[in-house]
Amino acid sequence: MTDDLTTPLTGRKRKPNARRHLPIARVLFGLLALLAMGFVARVLMVEDPDGGRPRQEVAITTTRNANEVANAVAEGPVTITADPQQYPAGSSITGVTTGAGGPSSVTGLPDIFGALPDLSEETANGAIPRISATGLTPFVAYAHPAEEAIASGKPMISIIVTGLGINEQGSLNAIDKLPSVITLGFAPYGKALSTTVAAARSAGHEVLLEVPLEPFDYPQNDPGPQTLLTGEPTRANLDKLFWLMSRFGGYVGLINNMGARFTASAADFSPMMEELGARGLGYLDDGSSNRSLAPQLAKGNNVPFSRADLVIDASPARASILAALASLEAKAVENGHAIGIVSALPISITTIDDWSRDLEAKGILLVPASALMK
Template sequence: MTEMTDDLSAPLGQKTQRRKRRFRLPFTAMQALAVLLGLFLVAFLAIALFTDNPFGGEPIARIALRPSAEDKAPASGAGKSEPAVKSASQAPSGDNKTVTIIDGSSGKRQDVVIGSGDSADKAGTDAAPAASMVGIDQRLLEKSKYGMIPVVADGLKPFTVYAADADRAKAAKMPVIAIVVGGLGVGAAKTTDAIMKLPPAVTLAFTPYGADPTKLAERARAQRHEILLQVPMEPFDYPDNDPGPQTLLTSLTPEQNIDRLHWHLSRIQGYAGIANFMGARFTAADTVMQPVIREAAKRGLGYLDDGSSPRSAAPALTAAQSMPFAKADFTIDAVPTSAEIDRTLVKLETLAKERGMAVGVASALPISIERLAAWIKTLDSRGIMLVPLTTAMLKSKSD
């Protein structure tokens, strides 16, 4: 009956085609996507709940240590397991390796020496002083939760002990210039250039960042450079302009800023003083700057103000603490061209002759190092003495 009806209603001369039934899925695409997402979430929760991974997926390093015969032998009081790193104490001295462990949340660094008897036994302690810190007076180190930080001991101060050698009697009788090259520690190539191409009388300032600031700082001291530590402080346009992790901030309490200062102080050893790294807002605020200056003075350090903020409270605050102090008169490479650098160096000479002392700061740009190295060779003929920053600070204090 249906076919007859179709034939009667169809146009004359045309055959009708039967409609094909389309196959339909019992669910929609959105429903399928929802099911897949649900399965993924269930799998993720199962892994998180039932997988024993205390590192939360962070990359880890495993070191295989082969115990010596002595370690394998049973000892009295058996039953207590010895630390795994103890077996490394018998390794030949030529096989010594240093592993640096960095806490991702706090930035704390811990150097563990594998293969050295003394250091290996201390591997579990916080920031045990590395045996390679040549020339570091262990009496002037104090343990903090971040590592070793400077301290005054036996009447000795880091400012005095780590000041570079200089003829201070001669410096007292003639115009002197101190040059501080900063921003070191980040970028091994530029840091090495500054260390090797500039004479020992140039003071080098290290930031607390970089892959291995300790090694580079030790190399600088081995070349008889005096070194400073640059402490990142809050600029006016923070956080758009961020000096880096653990920056000292005006919004923090004095205790929090001191805690951050200790983190920075632990990054390298053997520095005579600290300097601000940025910090126009922070250095201008007496209430937050005073505890930092007081803490640094208590630890026997000097302070360099890089001169970038005319409102800095550092001169008055350091004077109140009888703290060695200097303020940079010129940023030598504010305009990093040969002509402008040479022009600024002439201004530095003029000021030194007028006032008896001048301080210039620069970064470790190749052009800056090149022009400084050439200019320094001419100073003797101009009747000006290049001195480390500590010598300039002491001369300023005696004038």
């Protein structure tokens, strides 16, 4: 038998039982090519933005004019009947005229601190007080009324509580306890000033802004951030002042926190007092330094001014506080008026509250600080 390996290819015969092999890869490739050609042909020949997705057009109905009351208000006058339980018969609603000018007018909606827009000037740090276009000053607008007490001719005492705003709960407790005629001084650093100042203003208290000024032993004794310093450029101190003044609104004026060195320097203190005069604010000197030039500078710049006569709780004990208050009463009887400063310590607040209840029976009136700054 001839070996198959040596048999020529042209002469080889297929065996009867040999299987025929189909070109499967070629067939699949052809099918894919046909599908691709069909897809391209459809995209080119058929214009269908929705890509064959089913769609249906329906009419859109609107309820824009379905509210009959709203339509009536838009078209003309309408009468609305109030709930008789909320507004009983015989009661009335008083309208307030805005923008009228004068101490008793409302010149717009107050902000969260009770400051009026017409008495506010926007700066890079926030709003600071200014005199309104009608000439109304923050000192007049935010002062607690005291005309009757002044007209009575009786001796008057003013108490200023300082250091409020840093301890939120302690500040709120003081606001709740103290009579509304007591003036409250707020430090500019509290995180909850939006709450405490608004609560004080709502309770009828007039407020002062505490401004940190350089003492003689600065920086060993530091009143706080943004302290106004002697020897610095005027612009730098005014920038600090504007930052401090923007911490909250609705205050009648400023009261110093320390500042024996600063208030004794006319070159440094004068620009600050000029700003207060130009913005219609008052200044109350805490009486801690006999070298302070505040009286002269306030007078020269038409700044409402007064000076505290006594620190009431230098010794924070009830007996000592009562003794200091008795001295303040004697000074008020002698001079017709007196101003005392007290810290926001709980013992001081409680003692002041108890003492104030019997003061009028002694023929002495308790008045806000602004009443003695005019």
